[in-house]
Amino acid sequence: MSDFSAVMPMLPTHQTLMVQGTTSDAGKSTLVCALGRILADAHIRTAPFKPQNMALNSAVTADGGEIGRAQALQAQACRLAPTTDMNPVLLKPNSDTGAQVIIQGKAVGNLPAQDYHAYKKTAMNAVLDSYQRLQQSYPWVLVEGAGSPAEINLRANDIANMGFAEAVDCPVILIADIDRGGVFAHLLGTLACLSDSERARVVGFVINRFRGDIALLQDGLDWLEEKTGKPVLGVLPYLHGLYLDAEDAVSQQQVEQDKDKVINVVVPVYPRTSNHTDFDALRVHPQVNLILVGPEQTPPPADFVILPGSKNTRADLNWLQTQPGNWPQYLQRHLRYGGKLLGICGGLQMLGESISDPHGLEGPAGSSVGLGYLPLISELKADKTLRLASGELRLPDQPVVVAQGYEIHAGISLSNDDIQDIGCGWLSNDGQIMATYWHGIFDTPQALQQILHWAGLSDSKTVDFNSIREQQIDRLALSVKQNINWQKLNSALQQFRPL
Structure with missing residues (x-):
């Protein structure tokens, strides 16, 4: 050439x-x-x-x-x-x-x-x-x-x-x-x-x-x-x-893992999953076994479960609740045995008590009962939140780190005092469930390291996905x-x- x-x-x-x-x-x-x-x-x-x-x-x-x-x-x-x-x-x-x-x-x-x-x-x-x-x-x-x-x-x-x-x-x-x-x-x-x-x-x-x-x-x-x-x-x-960041389709590309030190991370892939690029840093992490669970598949045992974002949160919540794998029962069992659970954006809303869409922004107007794991009430609004985010991640017994991300969501979520504010999101009082509106938080190496530590990987390696992307x-x-x-x-x- x-x-x-x-x-x-x-x-x-x-x-x-x-x-x-x-x-x-x-x-x-x-x-x-x-x-x-x-x-x-x-x-x-x-x-x-x-x-x-x-x-x-x-x-x-x-x-x-x-x-x-x-x-x-x-x-x-x-x-x-x-x-x-x-x-x-x-x-x-x-x-x-x-x-x-x-x-x-x-x-x-x-x-x-x-x-x-x-x-x-x-x-x-x-x-x-x-x-x-x-x-x-x-x-x-x-x-x-x-x-x-x-x-x-x-x-x-x-x-x-x-x-x-x-x-x-x-x-x-x-x-x-x-x-x-x-x-x-x-x-x-x-x-x-x-x-x-x-x-x-x-x-x-x-x-x-x-x-x-x-x-x-x-x-x-x-x-x-x-x-x-x-x-x-x-x-x-x-x-x-x-x-590289996928344009739309969820990548099924597998990566070779370090089998000696692995944390199993399970992510459901709903019909309207959005911003699944959130998980690219996990995909390349040498200690993470990322498992994407699609339609009609039974979720395997996990150390860490992440509910991703969604473009139609109520419909995807219904999908999650009606899958043959019985996700609600799976999540209950996962938490009962000490597993950790994170909801990002639409996943955050699913973890709450209710999601209402009075104006029919994502589908037919109405309300849905959430999974009920966090004291959050979410309502979809016509004005979408769009912002680059930077702030603290404050997890218990870990140093405070500055993280970056971005928010894209139509809803607002309100909480009562029965939940911990960790800067870029919330943490349940028992320390098992985290929720954030921030996409891209795993791209901050220190934030990824601390979240994996919280999820059970005590000696997490530092992975800088921004450098990997370059x-x-x-x-x-x-x-x-x-x-x-x-x-x-x-x-x-x-x-x-x-x-």
Whole structure:
């Protein structure tokens, strides 16, 4: 592959480049992340941008809004603080047919899928407004598409893929995941579903997650280039053990554990689990055996159980209470034998006495009886709390530490005096149950160490997931830098002439 340092002076000084995928999870997010770090390290000011994202993993920005977690990671890769302009439309599903719509960081309401399609013309105004601000501030803008541009049923009023590319007149890289199989059919089939002008925007292909000897792939690459007249810009290797914030889907990636010193941590995965990236630091911790328990699965014995956040807390509480694994009985037994229990955000609300949603913000209006482990009463409010958080974690018999996190929730929870205030949350008087509204608290190494100590791991090792995240971004960027043909990419960008 061509050397980036040799090609860099020839790259366009100002460029908007979009990455679209043949499927969901083809590698769009990671390619934008890698390119952002490569350009930032070359002192080319670059901003990430995703017109529309659908995800339950979100982040709070410095300007007090909410965007997709993947765009916050991409901003970090570009060595920037995330802003709401980087993801102007965020959809957070609260049912199979509807979602909360967030425009430029603020929730504007819940819409059924059919109504949102009609709303997309309005959403496009926000998309173009945010894009123009980024374009005026940054020489390069790296745009990530959503899903696939070949979804024929979603083509009308598209703002996420080719609809955006056509509106701003930018070139597109098409990426496909060879690990799924059928990579040439994915690429060729996607092109076949595009219009002539859209097809002309595709300046080249990237094949992702390749394993083995690339020489065995060469015949296919030659065929693809001859068939389409478009270059293969790179073949990216499968990176084992790459740990980066997931855009949405719960990662089932397993990590090798230190079997001599292990604490078993069990987390239920409800249908609307939000911000499961809270557990990434646990996933890579060498002494933690993280066990994710999905539908129809029986939870195993644990030292520590965590109830995660939820986008539809009452519905997910009902799911928890009606699963065959009998979670309420499981939690009672867990606590009776001395186990520890933590609720984060929606999990905090579940641990209380009641959850009311009088305005039907997350589903049908009404109230639900909580699990009753903490003296908390929660009510969902129209005004969502969005803030970066910093403060003390005060656990009994441990030094006070300063922790960081962020809050994203529509509810407020009130307690009586029969509970301990530990700074960033509450602790039951018997010391067995903790609750916090703070997402990301495990990313503070000292907070993670102390919470694991409280949960029973007396000699917890220090794990700094922020440093690990930086190392993983650098590892990804190096792989992409070494496996992209920069000469081909530069030529494609210089020759780009839309129809």
